[in-house]
Amino acid sequence: MKQSECIQNSIPHDIALKIASSLQASDLCALGSCSRFWRELCGSDFLWVSLFRDRWPFLDGFQESSSSDTNKGWRGFYIIQHHKMVGRATGVIKFVEECSSSESLEVGDYLKAIKDMCLMQLGFKDVQMFLFKPDLNVLLNLVGLHYCINWLGVPAEYVMEALQSCKISERQVCVKWWKLGRWFYGFRLRDESHSRWVCLGDLAIKEKEVLGVLHRGAVHEVIRVQISVSNPTSTPWSCQSTQARV
Template sequence: MELSPPSPAPAPEGRWADLPGDIAISVASRLQEADVCALGGCSRSWRRACDADCVWEALFRRRWPLAAAAGGGGGGEGEWASGVQGWKALYINHHRRTAVAISGVAEFVENNLRNGSLEAEYYLKAIANLASMRDIGFIDAQFFLLSRNSSAIMNLIGLHYSISSLNIPPNEVYKALQARKVEERKVCVSLYKLGRWFYGFRLPDESESHEISLSELTMSEGATILAILKRGAVHEVFRLQVSLVDINK
């Protein structure tokens, strides 16, 4: 009696890799950049879904709405219009340009640090430089300013820029600090005030220091410190500094 060859085992049901392409793309479109890249490494089918132009178009428009509305953030007009590059390539190129622009601010801060301290005028100038750049949003701040690879002062600049210039709610900034694992980093804000007049005599100049963590700066007690930093060295405050508590961070 001739035996027939065994039937192949049925494919396991419910495999994510077997999702229809349009559903896989829909899933990828709801993710953040890092998650899209991670998911794309799971299988060939997921890579195709995560490389879809519509996925990266949504990511680009979400992160840089002004650049997208203006036509691609610095790429050649013909290249943008024809779509030769594709949205993923445009995203990568714009990310790199943003990194270069923000690294210029970081270099400015580094060049003006003195023994781990930054004068208020340079601190405010760094924030103003960020605000003057086109389309530097909260995702960029998280990538480049709230990173553990940056100093606590750069983290503080990113925090202050996000709250004061981007109007991001402090609780959302706190979540970002937690995600980047920098919320416990500390800075010291030092004020030097002119001595008060007392019966025709000027008393000695005064100073006060506030050591505070980045997480505390997103809470009610931190609002006062941020207001002091925003005001800068004016009126009775003749000098204002931001310092690293741990100069190695």
């Protein structure tokens, strides 16, 4: 207690607030458990409104929370919203896992998961926290990557940095798509098959064609799209074992 009182007396309030404002939510909570001084300072609305708007820039805490919770301040709004996002992300994870029990995912289910995330209004940090995990199926990592780039509009270099930070940038998927055969002198040629093994890092930075195929799905000339989990011990043609139709 004497030590905490000494710290309180030696650090000006504005400097202490500056230190606290540089922390993320988990670190701010940890600091707030050190003493009464830090608990009161780390519960400041000034800190939590910044964290809330940084994580969910398109949300309003007062609109998202019920009237009975308005006395909890921005820290309370942040915690409430965090728990909501945990439930929403869990729903997406469960859906993708159920649809990919054979280690491959139909593009229709893939795009539905992304659309659901859009409706749920998951933010970039939510994706990093809940979907960019190395212990999750790589198909879930891919869903999160696609959502961030094509729906949230996060710059590719930021997504790449997040992938590397979460140690999933080298994880691979196999994307295979079938195109309708071209017409040649009144005859339609055989359907064209394209297969590509790609790592998540390349998808974020340079594999625009593959990401474009995933984003469009089975439309126009593309009649089927399949996404499979990479298996380093198998050849690329092993992707043909399970074909996903849309």
